[in-house]
Amino acid sequence: MAEHDRADDRESAVETIQRELTSFARRARATAARMHPELSLVSFTLLSHLDEQGGCRATDLATHYALDKSTVSRQVSALERAGLVARRVDPDDHRVQVLHPTAAGAEILAQVTVSRRQMFGERLADWAEDDLTRFARYLERYNEASRAADEA
Amino acid sequence: MAEHDRADDRESAVETIQRELTSFARRARATAARMHPELSLVSFTLLSHLDEQGGCRATDLATHYALDKSTVSRQVSALERAGLVARRVDPDDHRVQVLHPTAAGAEILAQVTVSRRQMFGERLADWAEDDLTRFARYLERYNEASRAADEA
DNA sequence: CCACGCGGGTTGTAGAGTGCAACCAGCGCC
DNA sequence: GGCGCTGGTTGCACTCTACAACCCGCGTGG
Known part of the structure; x- marks a missing residue:
């Protein structure tokens, strides 16, 4: 049924977000170090x-x-x-x-x-401005929730 | 003029993305370690x-x-x-x-x-599904560009 | 055929980043 | 004036990481 499909979509989006954020985190330190030691x-x-x-x-x-x-x-x-x-x-x-x-x-x-x-x-050169601002908002929103959860 | 303003918006969005991604990366390891040692x-x-x-x-x-x-x-x-x-x-x-x-x-x-x-x-519980899927897409897109840049 | 180069893995070494615990030093409140 | 609190430092231990030197198996060109 439709409800179930929507729950699946939600799950898979969360899964992707998790995977991609983790992947980013793994690289970030090394990249930063390589750029400016x-x-x-x-x-x-x-x-x-x-x-x-x-x-x-x-x-x-x-x-x-x-x-x-x-x-x-x-x-x-x-x-x-x-x-x-x-x-x-x-x-x-x-x-x-x-x-x-x-x-x-x-x-x-x-x-x-x-x-x-x-x-x-x-890395963001070919993004439309709408996408940039939305992406920025999403990240802020996520980090805010994350900070709140960490404190609890 | 309008063009200048739009460039500024772009800059500031990039700036936010940079800051928030970096902030996330800093936390990720510790959070992961705390969750499952x-x-x-x-x-x-x-x-x-x-x-x-x-x-x-x-x-x-x-x-x-x-x-x-x-x-x-x-x-x-x-x-x-x-x-x-x-x-x-x-x-x-x-x-x-x-x-x-x-x-x-x-x-x-x-x-x-x-x-x-x-x-x-x-952390993502109260997000609308549209936002989740868009956020996931953005992250994938960013990481793909990032990987490509790293290899070069 | 065998010597050399290459590619996959391991080990020695070194250094950054981190947390925990113990500690020291001011500050403020009984 | 003593006690607890807060800001900060230090000792210690551990993980993650890269680089370099090394070993071993594979294949190719003399």
């Missing part, structure tokens, strides 16, 4: 966040990206060693460090962002 | 491929998933130790080993597949 996927994400937010605390990064605080601590240390971020102690609360991208950090970030955008742009 | 994301993918294809060679896995052959070798070793895959020497060419999931492997794979599908299903 100087800034791993995680580092890029963190630095990018700092740039957008205009500085934040390590704990914020950890919770926002579902990473352990130790992981963030080490990543930040590495970024600092590389001269890409600076830490400033918050005068109001001497426990917290406010993180900022340095000038060098902002510059590298800009370069990597450009090259990443170019890469994505190439 | 007995089968990592890579192992799942490889085992899944073996199951679908009904057996193949290690080299095929390596090229298909853009992994080093040593990586595949070790993953397969682990899967064999766990009793989830079996290796048979190809009678025609004694260099190659044909890999198959064992009964236990097929069973675990089925379980994990179910739990993964359930997870994705939950």
Whole structure:
């Protein structure tokens, strides 16, 4: 009957989404590393966040990206060693460090962002704009649900 | 002018797609590990491929998933130790080993597949079917372009 | 026929990324 | 002033990964 067919269609769409997202995830890290060895996927994400937010605390990064605080601590240390971020102690609360991208950090970030955008742009070059915006909306929607589920 | 605006829209859609895909990729591994510690994301993918294809060679896995052959070798070793895959020497060419999931492997794979599908299903529960199928199509399309670009 | 090149796999090594647990250091509230 | 909480670091262990060097079986051209 028709209801059953529709349930099957739904199942198979979910199946495809699962398979394709997983497949993408497997490749992403390696691709990113190959493209710009100087800034791993995680580092890029963190630095990018700092740039957008205009500085934040390590704990914020950890919770926002579902990473352990130790992981963030080490990543930040590495970024600092590389001269890409600076830490400033918050005068109001001497426990917290406010993180900022340095000038060098902002510059590298800009370069990597450009090259990443170019890469994505190439892969999406022949898409109609409607499809692009819909795709973007779907991804946002999925990730939002995903984040919500992770927190529960 | 209108043309400029449309170019901007395009840019921003690409930007969002980039950001959201990256964000997803970062989480995927950890999420997968948390869900079923007995089968990592890579192992799942490889085992899944073996199951679908009904057996193949290690080299095929390596090229298909853009992994080093040593990586595949070790993953397969682990899967064999766990009793989830079996290796048979190809009678025609004694260099190659044909890999198959064992009964236990097929069973675990089925379980994990179910739990993964359930997870994705939950996250996508309130989506209209049209959106699901479109999202699935977009992802396939993107990954295809991505694979093609990687090979070049 | 056999030596060499090639292709499939394994192993040694090294390094990134990660989480957990234990710890230290400020902060604030009894 | 002590106790608990929060932000952060460090020690440890583990997985995933690539690269390089290697071994073995296959086939082809002297």
